[in-house]
Amino acid sequence: MFSGVSIWQLLILLVIVVLVFGTRRLGSMGSDVGEAIKNFRSAMSDGDSNKPTAKAPEVLPGSAPTASAPVEPSRDESRPG
Numbered sequence: 001m002f003s004g005v006s007i008w009q010l011l012i013l014l015v016i017v018v019l020v021f022g023t024r025r026l027g028s029m030g031s032d033v034g035e036a037i038k039n040f041r042s043a044m045s046d047g048d049s050n051k052p053t054a055k056a057p058e059v060l061p062g063s064a065p066t067a068s069a070p071v072e073p074s075r076d077e078s079r080p081g
Contacts, residue, residue, distance in 0.1 A: 018026065 021029070
């Protein structure tokens with residue numbers, strides 16, 4: 001992943017980031033990112049549980065279930081076809 005990057009280069013980069021942003025700001029950014037990930041995961045799990053399930057159509061008592069068949073258009077006998 002970090003081919004060609006030594007540990008010293010990573011440490012120097014870390015020191016520069018800490019000097020630029022400061023430890024408080026980095027801590028608050030880290031907690032904000034963690035909270036955002038937590039909210040995203042909970043929203044994704046809530047989304048899975050809220051999916052509607054396929055139900056069979058409700059049949060009222062005294063009525064027979066009807067099947068939907070494709071309707072063919074009627075042909076007019078007077079026109080050649």
